[in-house]
Amino acid sequence: MLSIIQAAGWPIWPLVACSILALALIFERFTALKTARVAPPALLDEAISVSFRGLPSEEVVNQLSQSSALGEVLATGLRTLRNHPDSNEEEVRAAMEGAGRAAAHKLEKYLSALATIASAAPLLGLLGTVIGMIEIFGSQSGASATGGGNPAQLAQGISIALYNTAFGLMVAIPALIFWRYFRARVDGYLLGMELACEKFVRHLARTSLGGK
Numbered sequence: 317m318l319s320i321i322q323a324a325g326w327p328i329w330p331l332v333a334c335s336i337l338a339l340a341l342i343f344e345r346f347t348a349l350k351t352a353r354v355a356p357p358a359l360l361d362e363a364i365s366v367s368f369r370g371l372p373s374e375e376v377v378n379q380l381s382q383s384s385a386l387g388e389v390l391a392t393g394l395r396t397l398r399n400h401p402d403s404n405e406e407e408v409r410a411a412m413e414g415a416g417r418a419a420a421h422k423l424e425k426y427l428s429a430l431a432t433i434a435s436a437a438p439l440l441g442l443l444g445t446v447i448g449m450i451e452i453f454g455s456q457s458g459a460s461a462t463g464g465g466n467p468a469q470l471a472q473g474i475s476i477a478l479y480n481t482a483f484g485l486m487v488a489i490p491a492l493i494f495w496r497y498f499r500a501r502v503d504g505y506l507l508g509m510e511l512a513c514e515k516f517v518r519h520l521a522r523t524s525l526g527g528k
Contacts, residue, residue, distance in 0.1 A: 327440070327443060327444030327447050327448065327480055328444055328479070328480055328483055330440050331437060331440050331441060331444070331480070331483050331484055331487055334433050334436070334437050334440065334487050334491075335486075335487045337429075337433065338430060338433045338487060338490070338491045338494075341426045341429060341430050341433075342430070342490075342491075342494050344426060345426060345427070345430075345494075345498050348423075348425070349423065349498060349501055349502065349505070352384070353384055353385070354384055354385045354386065354423065354505050355384060355385065355386040355505055355508055355509055355512070356383070356384055356386070356387075359380075359383065359384060359386055359387055359390070359512075360386070360390070360512045360515065360516065363380060363387070363390045363394075363516060364516065364519050366380075367394060367519070367520070367523065368519075368523060369523075370523070371394060371397055371398055372394065374398070377391050377394045377395060377398070378391070380394070385419040385422065385423065385505075385509070386419075386508075386509050386512060388415060388419060389412055389415045389416050389419055389509060389513055390412075390512070390513070390516050392411050392412050392414075392415035393408050393411060393412045393513075393516060393517065393520060394520075396408050396411040396412075397520065405517060405520075405521045408517055408520060409513075409517050412513050412516075412517065413513075416506075416509060416510065416513060419509065420502075420506055423502045423505060423506070424502055427495060427498055427499060427502070430491055430494065430495045430498070431491075431492075431495045433487065433488070433491045434488050434491035434492035434495055435488075437484045437485070437487040437488035437491065438481075438484045438485060438488045439484070440480075440484055441480045441481040441482070441483055441484015441485060441487075441488075442480070442481055442484065443480075444477070444480025444481070444483075444484070445477050445478055445480045445481045447477075448476065448477025448480060449474065449477050452474060452477060
């Protein structure tokens, strides 16, 4: 592999950098988008239980906020009621929606970079191939003028130039697959968080808000 990279010339090095960056982003997103860090299945029920008889303490709210992305959104509703006891249901919902948008931004972090790599890698591979072909035909035309053209060398040079295109596709295809996977995963989380927040707001309306 190293010999192929060296033979393909300098245009392949941006692709190598893209492959390393894509791997780093994929591992980071796998870690950040674990269910336990975004929306633990039992978290909503726990939040409802601790606030069933009234607003929980600040310590409990902080623990809820630090538990996950969903916990941060639910804790925002509780903090709104603690800091502004006269808040009505719409004000609590608006505060939680704002926290939800911030959480969505964090969940979508680096996805645009992964999508850019998936789009740019084939073009970088094609650019490397074109540059390689230009250099090969340029050297062959000079050799042909002196009667020293070598068809075997030409074929080898073309195969080396095509490595750029192949390497570009090898980078782009996994990046595209994982981008679509993470995109679907984030969309699923956001839908679940939206439904959970709506249920939590209705719970607060029946208990802490007292029908305001």
